[in-house]
Amino acid sequence: MDSSQLGDLVVTADGSLTLKHPEHGEDYHSSIGAAFESENLYLGRSSFSDRLKQQDQPVHVLDVGLGLAYNAMTTLDRWYIAQQAGPLHMVSLEVNKDLVEVLVAGKAPWAKAWSKRWHNFIGSMGHKNGQWSGQIEHPDGSLADWTILVGDAEVKEIELVGGRFFDFIWQDPFSPAKNPGLWSSAWFSKLRQVSAPNAELLTYSVARVVKQGLEEGGWQWQKIPGHGHKRHWLKACIKC
Numbered sequence: 001m002d003s004s005q006l007g008d009l010v011v012t013a014d015g016s017l018t019l020k021h022p023e024h025g026e027d028y029h030s031s032i033g034a035a036f037e038s039e040n041l042y043l044g045r046s047s048f049s050d051r052l053k054q055q056d057q058p059v060h061v062l063d064v065g066l067g068l069a070y071n072a073m074t075t076l077d078r079w080y081i082a083q084q085a086g087p088l089h090m091v092s093l094e095v096n097k098d099l100v101e102v103l104v105a106g107k108a109p110w111a112k113a114w115s116k117r118w119h120n121f122i123g124s125m126g127h128k129n130g131q132w133s134g135q136i137e138h139p140d141g142s143l144a145d146w147t148i149l150v151g152d153a154e155v156k157e158i159e160l161v162g163g164r165f166f167d168f169i170w171q172d173p174f175s176p177a178k179n180p181g182l183w184s185s186a187w188f189s190k191l192r193q194v195s196a197p198n199a200e201l202l203t204y205s206v207a208r209v210v211k212q213g214l215e216e217g218g219w220q221w222q223k224i225p226g227h228g229h230k231r232h233w234l235k236a237c238i239k240c
């Protein structure tokens with residue numbers, strides 16, 4: 001497909017590129033920076049990097065709304081640059097097949113200025129048994145495997161890797177106004193069922209409906225500092 005049909009490119013405050021959704025008009029990232037948001041607010045406000053240091057167990061990440069893959073790339077990058085990492089398993093959920101195909105084909109216009117390492121992560125993906133997956137080797141020899149499940153996450157089963165629950169969830173669909181299903185109590189309850197008892201869920205929305213959905217879905221939440229005009233971020237856990 002012609003990648004321009006996915007939406008117009010928008011330059012965010014840190015120079016990284018995002019897209020404006022062609023139908024509902026919402027940007028895929030806030031103006032504070034697509035890359036900034038992943039690095040500092042999703043990964044940076046979680047204990048992901050500390051968790052890698054423990055190395056006692058593989059780390060499992062669920063990336064809700066692969067989108068332009070900033071959260072996925074930043075997760076793999078943090079893992080890759082960790083001194084010693086241990087195994088990582090990441091599952092990304094994405095309903096827009098065209099977006100995934102442009103990305104894995106290395107033709108995403110928003111990715112032109114990405115580092116060679118990020119392009120290598122994308123280049124690891126292949127299509128097998130009806131899904132996109134890839135494996136990346138850390139300099140210490142550990143492996144990360146990354147799978148993209150294409151389809152509507154609300155109805156699709158979220159497959160566990162090796163029967164293990166997710167430790168981190170990057171909850172990043174479009175806003176509750178545009179994408180209410182992925183902020184509902186049913187959705188958060190579905191996430192709870194695939195989460196480890198000490199899982200951390202990070203998200204950008206602190207809307208009342210989100211907090212209510214989380215509570216009804218079995219999560220506790222806390223507002224944490226955001227950045228710039230995005231004053232708050234949200235972290236949820238099952239047993240905080």
Ligand SMILES: C[S@@+](CC[C@H](N)C(=O)[O-])C[C@H]1O[C@@H](n2cnc3c(N)ncnc32)[C@H](O)[C@@H]1O
Pocket residue numbers: 027028029038064065066067068069070071072093094095096099151152153154172173174179182
């Ligand atoms: C805000 S963007 C995600 C940005 C992304 N996390 C990143 O780091 O670039 C939201 C994404 O969620 C996807 N999405 C929305 N509803 C979905 C659903 N029901 N199932 C799976 N993906 C969905 C959209 O297609 C879109 O790509």
